[in-house]
Amino acid sequence: MKKKTIILYFVFCSFLLQAQNKPNIVIIYADDMGWGDVGYHGVDDILTPNIDALAESGVYFTQGYVSSSICSPSRCGLLTGVYQQRFTNGQNSRDEDPNMELFKQQQMLPDILKPADYYTGVIGKWHLGADESLRPNARGWDEFYGFLNGSHSFYKAEKKFTRIREYWPIFRNNEMVDYEGYTTEVFTDEAIDFIRRNHPTKTETPFCLYLAYNAVHFPWEVPDNYIQRVSHIKSRQRRLFAGMVLAMDDGVGKVIDELDKQGLSDNTIVFFISDNGSPQGQMGNMSSTGPFRGWKGDCLEGGIRVPYIIKWPGQIEQGSRYDYPVINLDIMPTIASFLNLKKKSKYQFDGVDLLPYIKGEKSTEERPHETLYWRRGKDMAIRHGDWKLVVEDKNATADTMLFNLAIDKGERRNLYHDASKKVTELRQLFEEWEKGLAPQQ
Template structure:
C-alpha cells in the first residue's frame, strides 16, 4: 500500500507539474500589456535619452530591459488626436479626431464606431483597464467604458488641478474625476498618487488573467505640480525647468512603484510594457513658456517639426524581447495596434488600420523596418516623410528656435539622415524632391490641392510704404504692425507669421500715407477659426485727418451677423470713403468674449487681421 501511495504521489506531482507547465504556457501565449502614455514630454527628457539634468532611474532601467527607439513618432502634435491614433491604429483623420476635444459636458470625441486597442484585447479574452487622462470626449458614447475598457479611473478633459481635480481653463470651473462613468471625489488627494494606486490595484486584481492597461499619466502637462520631495531635489535648477524636471521624476518614481508590483506578483516576465509620450513639450503660457527640452530637434507641442512628434518610446518584455537595444528605425504610434496583436497572438484585427506590424523588427533589431513613409496633418500644417526625406507644408515652430519666412518656407524640406535639426530649408536646393513628396502627399487620401501653399496673394494698398502706429496696447506676440500695410495677404493660418492678433480687446491704429491721397475704400481682412477661439472682426470705425491732429466724423461698418461663417477662412469688411486724406485713424473691434454655446463661452475671444487695405 505504501508503494502504491508513493507511486500515486509521484504521478500526482508529475501531473501537477505538467498542469503548471501547461498553465504557464497558456499564460505565456497571452502576455499582459501595459501602455504608459505620458503627457507633453520633451524629446530628450529622460536620462536614457540624453538629459543629464533629469533623474529617471526607473524608466532608464525599463529602457535597459528592452528597446529604446530614437525615431519613434506620434501621429499628431497635440493630446487628443495623438491618443486617438494610438488607440485605433489609424491616422487621426481616419480616427475622425483631428484636434483636441471640447471640455463642454456631453460633447463628442472619439466616435463610438472606432475600433480601439481595448476592444481588440477584450475580444481576445483580456481584462481591459484605463487609468489617468482620457481627453477623447465628454459624451457617454465616447467615454472609456464605451470604448472597450471594463474599468476606468481618471479625468475626461485635457488637464486638471492635481489636488482639487478641477478643470479651470475653458468655461466655468468644473470638477473632473470619474470612475467607471460615475463622478468620484478625493478632495485634496494628489492625483498622480491616486492614479498610481489605481494602476497598481488593477494589476493586482487581474494578476491571474491576461490584462491590458492603458496608463495615461497626466504629467508633465501643466499645471506643474510635482511633489515637494522632487521640488527639493531640483531646488538649485532655474524655473520652469526645475518644476518640469521634478514632474518627470515624479512620473519615474510612480512607474517604479508599478514595476516593483509586477516583480512582486511574479508577472514581470509575462508583461509587455510600452512607454511613450503623446506629443512634445509645451511652450504655452500655462507652462511658463517651456520647461521641456527637445535637444537637437526643432519644434515642440503643436508643431510638426521633429520636436513636436519624435518622442521617447520604449518597449520591454523581459526575457522575451531583446534587451538593452537602441533602435534607430522608423516607427509610429499607430503601429502599436498590429504589433501588439502579433506579439500577443491575437485574432485578426477586423477593421481597416493605418498601422504596420513591426514585431519582426522589434524581435530582430537588425531587420529593416517595414515602415518607410508616414503622413501627418494638423490644422494647416502637414507632413509627408518618405525614407529620410521630410517635407512640411506651412511649418510652425513652437520652440522658436529660428525664424520662418512666410513665403520662402511655406514648403520646408529636410533630409533627416544628414541633419535632424531642420534648421535649414533644402526646398530650393532640391526642387524635384519637393515635387516628388508633394505628389506623395496628394496621393494620400487626406492630401488635397488646397493644402499646397500657393504664391502669396498681393493687393494694391495705398498704405504700402507709409507708417502705422498703435494707439492701444498691442499683443507682444503679434507686434509687427507693418504686416498690416505690406500689401500681402496671409495664409489662412493665424500662426503663419502674417497676422496681427488681439485677445478680447479692440485695437486702434493711425496710418500715415505720407501725403494726402484720394481714398475710395478701406477694407479690413480678418480670419475665422472658432476652433482656436478666433472670430471675424465685428466692427470697424474710421476717422480721417489731413494734419494728424484734427480728425473728422466717424464712419462705421458692422459685420452682418446673418453672414454664414466658413471655418478657417477670411472675411473682409469694406467702407466706402470717397475723400482725400493723409492720416487714417482706424479702430478694429473683435467679438469680445466667446459667444454662448462655444466651449470658451464667457472667456476672451481672439481676432486676427492680416491687412488694412486702402484703395
C-alpha cells in the first residue's frame, strides 16, 4: 500500500472514529399526548409497548413538564432551551408574533450542533412559522419533510395553501410534494430513511433527527387495523384515540429497531416527550391527563405535565426513574453540556444539564429546578419547590389557586386563603421573572 493511500486511510478512520464517538440524537415529540395516555404510567387500556420499552431502557420522569400547554410555544422551548416568552409573545402563531425579529435572532438546536459537524433533519410537524424565513431550512436544519402549520389531516394534503388548513401542503425542504398515505406511518418511514442515509459510517458525521409526529392531535383519524387491535376498549372515542396512539407507538418501535439494525443504538440518545397535555373532552373520554386536573391550554398539571423519557446508553442506567421536576427546556443544554458546545446568544439557557442529577452526581436533595414558570396570555403559573400558584383568567374572571404538590399532586385543594404569605412570595418571584421577557403586545 502506497504511503499516500495509508495516510488517507488513517485520516478516514480518524474522521470515522470522531463521528462514532459523538452520539447521534433522536428527539421524538408527540402531539397532545397526555400523562394518562401511556402504559408505563400504569394506564391499563392504552397499548404503548414500544414507548414502555423505551422507558425501561432509560430513565422516565414522573414530573416531566413542558414550557407551554399548547403546541407552538412548547416547540420553541424545546428547540432553544429558553423560555419562549423571552423572544415571543408566548402565543400560537410565529408568523403573526409582534416579536418576530427577536424570534429570528434566537439560536436553535442546529446552530449549536453545526460546529460539531452534525447533520440535522426535521420530520413531521413544524408549527414554528410558515413564512420562508421561518421554515426549518432557514432556521439551520439540513432536511425537512412535513407540514408547516399546527393541525393537519392524516390522509390528505394539497400542493397549495388552502382555506382548509388541515389540507395544507406537505413539503420536502421548501418544495411542495405529492402526498399519499397515513401521516404517522409516512413520517416513520421518512425517519427510517433518514437514519439509513445518514448512518455515521457512511457520512462520517453524526446526525440529529427531530421526529415530530402530529399524532395524536385533531383531526382524529386512524386506519381500521389499529382500531381492531384495541377492540378491548369499550368507549368508541377512547378506542379511536388509542388506535392513533398505537400507530405512533408502532412507529417509535420501528425507529428504535432501525437504530439496532444499523448498529447505532449504543451511540444514540433518544428523547420521547409530548408537547403538552391532552385536549379537553371534544369527544368525551377520548384522552386522559391521568390523576391530574386540567387539560391542554391550562397551566394546571394536566396541561403541562407529560410523558418524558430519555434513553442514553452508557450515561443513564436502564430502568431508572427520576422524581424531581424537569422540563423540555433541559433537552438542549443537556446535549450541549455533554458535547461541550457553546451557546452564543443574548439569552442563556433556562434549562439545565440533567445528566449530573440523573447519574447521582448531585446531592439527592438537589433539584434541577427550584422554580419553574408558565405564562400564556393572562394565564400564569409558578412552581417553587412543591408550592404552585396558578392564575387562570378564563372569560375575564380570574381564578387564583395555590397548591402544595407534595401532598396534593392532583391540585384538588386550593390553599389560596390559607397561606397568604406564600402567595405573596410566589407573586414576587413571578414578577421578577417577567422583567426578563419580551413585551406582551
